[in-house]
Amino acid sequence: MVEIQCTQCKAFIARYKGSGELDLLLLEKVIKPIFLKELGSSEKTNLPLLICHECGNKLGNPTINAKGQFAYKMIKGSFRKKGVIKAMTPSPHTSWR
Numbered sequence: 001m002v003e004i005q006c007t008q009c010k011a012f013i014a015r016y017k018g019s020g021e022l023d024l025l026l027l028e029k030v031i032k033p034i035f036l037k038e039l040g041s042s043e044k045t046n047l048p049l050l051i052c053h054e055c056g057n058k059l060g061n062p063t064i065n066a067k068g069q070f071a072y073k074m075i076k077g078s079f080r081k082k083g084v085i086k087a088m089t090p091s092p093h094t095s096w097r
């Protein structure tokens with residue numbers, strides 16, 4: 001599980017069920033926020049751009065993958081991801097990857 005933060009203002013963007021490169025953010029794998037998760041199951045064909053709700057930084061472009069699932073093509077450098085420790089204990093050694 002990873003958390004995504006805005007590089008510019010460090011705002012929380014999403015919690016995501018997955019790991020690895022995160023080129024593509026699949027909406028059905030989003031845990032939080034709910035509105036983002038729900039976009040994935042909506043009937044809408046035109047998703048809004050993924051932008052930071054705090055500073056307006058552009059984070060991803062809407063797309064649909066080969067299976068027809070809604071996703072965001074993430075813009076490199078606009079976001080950071082952070083591993084989430086299952087036990088939820090805050091660790092001073094948590095580092096950005």
Ligand SMILES: [Zn+2]
Pocket residue numbers: 006007008009010011052053054055056057
């Ligand atoms: Zn931001």
